[in-house]
Amino acid sequence: MLFLHAKSLHQIYRSRDSLDGELTALIGESYTRAYRCLIKVEQLTELEEIIKYKQLEDTGDSQSCSLMRDMWTRRLLGCRPDVEAWRSILELRTLVVPPREDLTTWLKFTALCRKSGRLSLATKTIDMLRADSTLKRDPVVTWEYLKNLYANGSRWEARDMLQSFLQQHGAVVNPDLIIDVGTGVPSAVLPSPRSRRIGSPGGRRRRRAASSFSQSQVPIELLSKCHLKMGLWTKELAEDYLQTSFFEDEGVLENVLGWFESAIKLNPKYYKAWNAWALANYNAVTYIENQHR
Numbered sequence: 001m002l003f004l005h006a007k008s009l010h011q012i013y014r015s016r017d018s019l020d021g022e023l024t025a026l027i028g029e030s031y032t033r034a035y036r037c038l039i040k041v042e043q044l045t046e047l048e049e050i051i052k053y054k055q056l057e058d059t060g061d062s063q064s065c066s067l068m069r070d071m072w073t074r075r076l077l078g079c080r081p082d083v084e085a086w087r088s089i090l091e092l093r094t095l096v097v098p099p100r101e102d103l104t105t106w107l108k109f110t111a112l113c114r115k116s117g118r119l120s121l122a123t124k125t126i127d128m129l130r131a132d133s134t135l136k137r138d139p140v141v142t143w144e145y146l147k148n149l150y151a152n153g154s155r156w157e158a159r160d161m162l163q164s165f166l167q168q169h170g171a172v173v174n175p176d177l178i179i180d181v182g183t184g185v186p187s188a189v190l191p192s193p194r195s196r197r198i199g200s201p202g203g204r205r206r207r208r209a210a211s212s213f214s215q216s217q218v219p220i221e222l223l224s225k226c227h228l229k230m231g232l233w234t235k236e237l238a239e240d241y242l243q244t245s246f247f248e249d250e251g252v253l254e255n256v257l258g259w260f261e262s263a264i265k266l267n268p269k270y271y272k273a274w275n276a277w278a279l280a281n282y283n284a285v286t287y288i289e290n291q292h293r
Contacts, residue, residue, distance in 0.1 A: 009051065016044050039085045043092055046072070053096050069097060073105055083109075083116050100132050107144050114151050122148050139169075139218040143226065150233065159233045166226055169218050177230075177258045224267035228276060231259030235280075247284040256280060 019040055026034035049068060056064045072093060079085055086109050090102075099106045106129060113122035126145050130136045142165060150158035163178065218226075238252040239245060246252045257280055263273035 009048065012044050012047050016041065019044075035080065035082075035085075039079075039088065042075075043088060046089065046092055050092070050096050057096070069102070072097075073102075076105060077108075081112055081116075083113055083118050083121065086112060087121070099129055100135055103129070103135065103138070103140070107140060110144050110148065114148055119148070119152055123152065139165075139222055143222060147229070155233065155237060159230070159237060162226060162230060162233070166223070166230075174258055174262050177255055177262070220266055221270070224263045224270050224273060227259050227263035227266060228270070228273045231256045231263070231276065231280075234259065245283070245287070247280065247287050253280075253284055257284075 019037060023034060023037045023041065026037055049072075053065060053068055056068070076086065076089055079089070090106065090109055093102065106125065110122050110125045110129075113119070113125065126141070126148050129141055130145060135141050146158050146162050146165070149161070167178065234252070235246045235256045238249065238256075242249055242252070246256055257277065260273055260277035260280060263270060264277060267273065
């Protein structure tokens with residue numbers, strides 16, 4: 001085994017020497033042109049570290065292995081958000097760290113693929129993660145799967161599945177917001193408005209909502225994100241179907257504001273939920289004022 005490691009290290013050194021001239025030439029032109037070569041150099045460095053990791057693992061030094069994994073995570077987060085660079089580095093690390101043990105990083109990679117328009121690669125990565133029986137029902141993996149499903153065009157299906165996900169975990173702050181799934185018609189499934197949700201979410205109810213789900217297997221922060229996304233998706237789908245702004249339909253406005261308010265109740269420090277709620281209220285108030293002029 002030691003002989004194999006020594007032979008592997010020798011090949012790594014040879015590869016690094018061959019890249020030295022190329023990197024020197026490219027870095028003189030521009031950092032952008034040299035970046036791919038830098039990634040190759042980083043891969044060689046990580047191959048060295050992987051050999052060291054295996055040696056530490058064989059000796060049972062779990063603490064040093066953990067420190068090395070943390071170092072790899074920090075290093076990758078410092079890389080440019082380049083899909084191919086992340087992909088090549090992560091695939092290399094699977095030699096010693098399976099995706100289920102580095103789930104957060106793989107989910108960040110999935111999000112990077114989606115934001116970069118690489119939806120097929122995002123889908124492939126999510127499917128790979130969900131193929132692991134220990135991850136298939138993981139709430140965070142499900143969350144990323146649904147966002148990817150929505151981005152791929154199955155928008156009503158993604159919204160219905162997210163609503164079902166919240167119901168299955170008993171994590172819907174306001175049951176009045178639930179609509180019948182599978183219809184795909186906002187005007188038919190959104191509840192009739194009972195009261196305008198224009199105003200400040202109540203502090204006492206907000207604290208009660210957060211404490212009610214503190215024992216849920218789904219983290220409060222994730223539940224808040226789910227409620228916000230329910231509002232955003234409902235808004236987008238309703239506007240596409242009705243061909244008008246969401247705040248012009250009272251039922252849609254009621255439902256969207258309800259989801260935003262619920263997100264705030266779950267996590268009062270979630271600035272994206274506050275921003276969405278405030279913007280929706282501003283649009284609604286402006287529309288109402290214009291109607292009465």
